[in-house]
Amino acid sequence: MSEKSEIIPVWFFVGVLFLVYGMLIFASGLAEWSHPPATVLANLHAPVWWGGLLIVLGAVYCGTFRPGRKKTQII
Amino acid sequence: MTATLGMLVTERLVRLAPVDLAIVVFYFALVLGIGFYLKRFAKTGEDFFMAGREMTAWVAGLAFVSANLGSLELLGWAGSAYQYGILAAHWYWIGAIPAMIFLGLVMMPFYYISKTHSVPGYLQLRYGTAASGLSAVTFAIMTILMSGVNMYAMAVVMKVVLGWDLNFSIFVSSITVAIYVAAGGLFSAIFNEVLQFFLIWFGALLIPILGLIETGGWHGMVARIQHNFPGQDFTHMWSNLGHFKDNPMGMHWTGIVFGLAMVQSMGYWTTDFLVVQRVLSAKDIRSAKLAPLIGSFFKMAVPIIVILPGLLGLALLPMHLYPASNLEAGQFSYNEVLPLMLARYCGPGLLGLGITALVAGFMAGMAGNVSAFATVWTYDLYRPFIRKNAPDQHYVAMGRWCTLIGVFISIGTAYLAMGFASIMDYVQALFGFFIAPLFGTVLLGMMWKRATRAAGFWGLLAGTISSITMFLLMHGKSGERWVALFALSPDAKGLAQDMYQSLWSCVTCVVVTLLVTVVTKPRPDAELKGLVYSLSEVAHEDRVGWLHRPMFWGGVAMALLLVLQIIFW
Numbered sequence: 001m002s003e004k005s006e007i008i009p010v011w012f013f014v015g016v017l018f019l020v021y022g023m024l025i026f027a028s029g030l031a032e033w034s035h036p037p038a039t040v041l042a043n044l045h046a047p048v049w050w051g052g053l054l055i056v057l058g059a060v061y062c063g064t065f066r067p068g069r070k071k072t073q074i075i
Numbered sequence: 076m077t078a079t080l081g082m083l084v085t086e087r088l089v090r091l092a093p094v095d096l097a098i099v100v101f102y103f104a105l106v107l108g109i110g111f112y113l114k115r116f117a118k119t120g121e122d123f124f125m126a127g128r129e130m131t132a133w134v135a136g137l138a139f140v141s142a143n144l145g146s147l148e149l150l151g152w153a154g155s156a157y158q159y160g161i162l163a164a165h166w167y168w169i170g171a172i173p174a175m176i177f178l179g180l181v182m183m184p185f186y187y188i189s190k191t192h193s194v195p196g197y198l199q200l201r202y203g204t205a206a207s208g209l210s211a212v213t214f215a216i217m218t219i220l221m222s223g224v225n226m227y228a229m230a231v232v233m234k235v236v237l238g239w240d241l242n243f244s245i246f247v248s249s250i251t252v253a254i255y256v257a258a259g260g261l262f263s264a265i266f267n268e269v270l271q272f273f274l275i276w277f278g279a280l281l282i283p284i285l286g287l288i289e290t291g292g293w294h295g296m297v298a299r300i301q302h303n304f305p306g307q308d309f310t311h312m313w314s315n316l317g318h319f320k321d322n323p324m325g326m327h328w329t330g331i332v333f334g335l336a337m338v339q340s341m342g343y344w345t346t347d348f349l350v351v352q353r354v355l356s357a358k359d360i361r362s363a364k365l366a367p368l369i370g371s372f373f374k375m376a377v378p379i380i381v382i383l384p385g386l387l388g389l390a391l392l393p394m395h396l397y398p399a400s401n402l403e404a405g406q407f408s409y410n411e412v413l414p415l416m417l418a419r420y421c422g423p424g425l426l427g428l429g430i431t432a433l434v435a436g437f438m439a440g441m442a443g444n445v446s447a448f449a450t451v452w453t454y455d456l457y458r459p460f461i462r463k464n465a466p467d468q469h470y471v472a473m474g475r476w477c478t479l480i481g482v483f484i485s486i487g488t489a490y491l492a493m494g495f496a497s498i499m500d501y502v503q504a505l506f507g508f509f510i511a512p513l514f515g516t517v518l519l520g521m522m523w524k525r526a527t528r529a530a531g532f533w534g535l536l537a538g539t540i541s542s543i544t545m546f547l548l549m550h551g552k553s554g555e556r557w558v559a560l561f562a563l564s565p566d567a568k569g570l571a572q573d574m575y576q577s578l579w580s581c582v583t584c585v586v587v588t589l590l591v592t593v594v595t596k597p598r599p600d601a602e603l604k605g606l607v608y609s610l611s612e613v614a615h616e617d618r619v620g621w622l623h624r625p626m627f628w629g630g631v632a633m634a635l636l637l638v639l640q641i642i643f644w
Binding site for chain 1: 273418
């Protein structure tokens with residue numbers, strides 16, 4: 001059972017997912033800034049702020065639940 | 076990979092950019108990586124089948140609600156919201172929240188104290204092998220059928236939306252699920268469900284946000300719906316349930332209250348092992364009680380990403396959608412409202428996120444089905460009936476093989492579904508056949524110590540047979556006559572018929588259980604300790620602060636539910 005305390009928390013994987021997706025979506029939003037896709041409300045540049053939000057959340061989750069950090073709730 | 080996918084696509088609703096494909100591929104790589112990583116922690120039967128019973132209330136609660144949030148659920152209920160309006164939200168609110176609270180506060184202590192590994196496992200302890208075996212067989216068959224039908228439905232969506240080949244979608248997704256569940260067992264399934272939960276929220280939440288911006292808010296949306304569909308009421312939940320003819324669902328309030336809230340949802344959320352297994356993985360009894368309550372708050376919020384996009388589709392889509400069974404060339408079905416709204420607002424990057432959320436929902440749903448199937452087969456059928464007293468490692472190996480075999484049978488079921496246009500509707504109804512009577516059996520077992528072994532078996536069997544009989548009669552040649560009898564009105568439509576069918580099958584189960592109990596010998600009290608309410612000591616949270624008490628959070632959830640009903644009355 002003691003081995004279980006070494007499991008990387010699922011929240012860390014959530015953070016990795018958010019961080020990678022946030023960077024991809026943010027970069028994609030910046031790349032299309034001057035020629036947005038033919039979608040409704042494209043002028044709001046949703047990929048930029050949504051990607052930015054994912055990056056922030058991902059960084060917080062990765063930092064808070066990174067492997068090796070001392071914690072009480074492991075999983 | 077991009078080139079390969081490019082070769083497999085045909086006609087499509089949207090076209091994925093390289094960044095979208097990168098997002099989809101990264102998800103597959105991550106879940107496989109997590110599966111292989113978790114394999115080292117899934118060594119014993121307790122680890123593989125119950126995730127070591129070490130999950131916190133939050134993880135168990137998210138997995139609990141996420142196991143039900145598959146892609147078929149998302150697409151289907153968004154389509155139902157387009158078809159029936161906000162009435163579809165009943166299945167998320169009164170048709171879910173009271174049952175989740177009941178599970179957390181009343182039933183979970185018995186599941187947890189008895190240390191059972193499954194719902195059929197509880198029936199084994201309470202009623203013996205006959206009732207347990209019947210429940211296990213029906214659950215195993217239905218789980219595999221549902222898994223395959225979900226797989227087929229998802230592949231159809233991938234074909235319509237992205238133009239992906241059906242075989243490609245089925246095999247790549249299901250083999251990925253088979254690998255990571257066989258490796259990490261319930262650990263893998265739960266980790267994936269938590270990932271999927273966040274993916275679905277962040278993949279779908281932009282649709283209601285941008286939709287409400289476009290319509291100018293809720294009132295603007297309602298005005299547009301009334302303009303597009305004059306004379307129809309799509310935005311009230313109770314005021315149009317006075318008669319079957321007053322609402323687009325053909326439903327009466329008694330069907331919602333007695334059929335949905337008191338039987339069908341209670342049966343699903345408290346006795347369907349697919350969802351209950353997630354809560355059984357909790358690390359202690361307080362976490363097990365809190366997990367469904369945490370899940371209830373998220374469940375209450377799900378209509379924002381499921382029902383609201385359907386309503387926005389009514390307000391904003393330039394074309395009308397139609398039933399899938401009655402489509403002509405160039406038309407879209409109700410079930411495609413969510414992908415259509417996704418394509419309306421999401422360009423490269425965000426589109427990949429939304430599509431990945433749908434794929435993740437499908438994979439998590441399938442992982443939930445096969446992990447539950449592996450547990451029930453191994454512990455409730457293989458161990459008691461085929462090989463008793465084998466070493467723990469033998470059962471773990473059986474669980475791994477069973478996962479792989481379950482996935483391959485599901486693939487077969489998916490191809491079977493292709494040959495029957497309406498099989499999905501029938502299998503949904505089939506699943507209900509076994510859940511509603513099972514609720515009667517489990518509840519009587521927990522609350523009434525007099526209920527006997529024979530009564531449990533015969534009550535469950537009679538309830539199931541009555542449910543199947545009602546279904547066949549209502550869908551047969553003289554169906555209208557039987558609908559008028561069982562569903563109380565010839566105007567009752569499909570979902571209303573399902574609700575009354577559930578209600579009467581549960582009543583049949585309870586009545587037969589009571590009658591058989593009267594003429595059979597009860598079990599001694601000593602054998603029922605920890606299994607029945609009056610003979611069990613359930614730990615109370617007198618010494619913890621009120622913020623940590625399950626009862627407090629159950630009350631908050633019920634109050635919120637009441638407020639929502641009043642707002643959308």
